[in-house]
Amino acid sequence: MIRPSDDFSARLRAAQKSLPSLPAPSVEAQALSAELSARLVAAMAAGGSLPFWRYMDMALYEPGLGYYSAGCRKLGEAGDFVTAPELSPxxxxTLARAIQPILADVECGEILEVGAGSGVMAAEILAQLAADNALPAQYRILELSAELRQRQQQTINQRVPELAARVHWCDSLEKKFSGVILANELLDALPAHRFVVRGGIARELCVAHRDDHFVWQAGERDNERVISRVQQIEQENDSRLAEGYISEILFAAEDWVKTAAKSLTSGMMLLLDxxxxxxxxxxxxxxxxxxxCHYRHRMHEDPFYYPGLQDITAHVDFTAIADAALDAGLNVAGYTTQAHFLLGSGITDWLAGETDPLSLLEYSSQIKKLTLPQEMGETFKVMGLVKNCNTSLPGFMLQDMRDRL
Ligand SMILES: C[S@@+](CC[C@H](N)C(=O)[O-])C[C@H]1O[C@@H](n2cnc3c(N)ncnc32)[C@H](O)[C@@H]1O
Structure with a gap:
């Protein structure tokens, strides 16, 4: 086992100390977190530590205890963070309008939403497609969390009861699917590998348990997949990563794209993240x-804070996603910022039809949050991956960033 260098430990201790004061969880929530922590420690027993991706996987998805699997509120104002569909209908x-050309072009095109959160995006998309007379025969949802699946059913029954019969939940990706696979903020919620450069070599970061605390530890054994990816990054960027450099690799997201690509027979995978x-x-x-990490609308960097009670995410390397897609037989039809995608898809058109001044004000403010660079406009990107589909989407025409991948 390689011990973190003094410098590395000091930096992490400093980061932990500088945590903003966070509201204390309820006694019941703390008990759930303690149970999950015990399970994490038990999982470490064999090797003395867990690779970080495995820690993150359990912290988010351990049945009944993980952040997404347990009953806490998660998304929306009353939860820990707000996503784009929670922010504005x-x-x-706009997504419903954007994908209509694909549904029209692909034979028997349907929608499959993966990781549907509260179900609000599904309800709004269905309502808009119904208004535009463009409903697919089925709207499928693939959701890992049983608790969220229930919430999605409630949302759809409440908001669009007349369309609920078209919604079907599946347990895995279909063998064959044609139409649009939609995923908003799915990839960033998949377990991430983390590494530190030490002695010129990328070491996978692991999690150990000492003196009643989870602590970082650089992995003892080489992880060849991590090492070779870091070498590839260094070659492509034409410079070595500095000693102590820390970052993430989302292998799980790449693997997910490859699996989903097998299922897509014709149509587009639209990834927003x-x-x-x-x-x-x-x-x-x-x-x-x-x-x-996100806890009650506070963002911080300590994934060991109350495991199971907070969201943990990492950004997506879209070049890696494009490479995975190409390997799996897809083409990259578009890559741009969320702002350009939404503006190109006509998000401001909704303002023209609005006559109520208060709604107009509210919608304008929501569009600003979705599109301004300092809000969600630039950090969020949209990638369209296609198979047997030549339909071009106006959302990708305002700014084509594929040459930057
Ligand atoms: C950050 S939330 C985003 C929710 C929603 N798309 C939104 O934008 O509000 C991530 C979602 O992905 C789900 N999820 C994570 N891994 C998944 C997987 N492998 N298959 C299906 N759903 C998954 C989570 O349970 C959760 O619903």
Missing amino acids: LFSR YGQARSVYYHAQRNQGSLS
């Missing part, structure tokens, strides 16, 4: 990676 309505092209993602100045 205009986001989902926060992330960058590789040259930016692994820029020398981004030397602490992008791992972040």
Whole structure:
């Protein structure tokens, strides 16, 4: 086992000390977190530590205890963070308009939403497609969390009861699917590998348990997949990552795209997430990676704070996603910022039809949050991956960033 260097430990201790004061969880929530922590420690027993991706996987998805699997509120104002569809119905309505050309072009095209959160995006998309007379025969949802699946059923029954019969939940990706696979903020919620450069070599970061605390530890054994990816990054960026450089690699997201690609027979996979092209993602100045945690609308960097009670995410390396897609037989039909995608897909058109001044004000403010660079407009990107589909989407025409991948 390689011990973290003094410098590395001091930096992490400093980061932990500088945690903003966070509201204390309820006694019941603390008990759930303690149970999950015990399970994490038990999982470490064999090797003395867990690779970080495995820690993150359990912290988010351990049945009954993980952040997404247990009953806490998660999304929305009353939860820990707000996603684009939670922020504004205009986001989902614009997506509904954006994907209609594909549904029309692909034979028997349907929608499959993966990781549907509260179900609000599904409800809004269905309502808009119904209004536009463009409903697919089925709207499928693939959701890992049983608790969220229940919430999605409630949302759809409440908001669009007349369309509920078209919604079907599946347990895995279909063998064959044609139409649109939609995923908003799915990839960033998949377990991330984390590494530190030590002695010129990328070491996978692991999690151990000492003196009643989870602590970082650089892995003892070489992880060949991590090492070879870091070598690839260094070659492509034409510079070595500095000693102590920390970042993430989302192998799980790449693997997910490859699996989903097998299922797609014709149509588009539309991925919306926060992330960058590789040259930016692994820029020398981004030397602490992008791992972040969300707890009651506070963002911080300590994934060991009350495991199971907070969200943990990392940005997406969209170059890696494009490579995975190409390997799996897909083409990259578009890559742009969320702002350009939404503006190109006509999000401001909704303002023209609005006569109520208060709604107009509210919608304008929501569009600003979705599109301004300092809000969600630039950090969030949209990538369209296609198979047997030549339909071009106006959302990708305002700004084509594929050459930056
Ligand atoms: C950050 S939330 C985003 C929710 C929603 N798309 C939104 O934008 O509000 C991530 C979602 O992905 C789900 N999820 C994570 N891994 C998944 C997987 N492998 N298959 C299906 N759903 C998954 C989570 O349970 C959760 O619903």
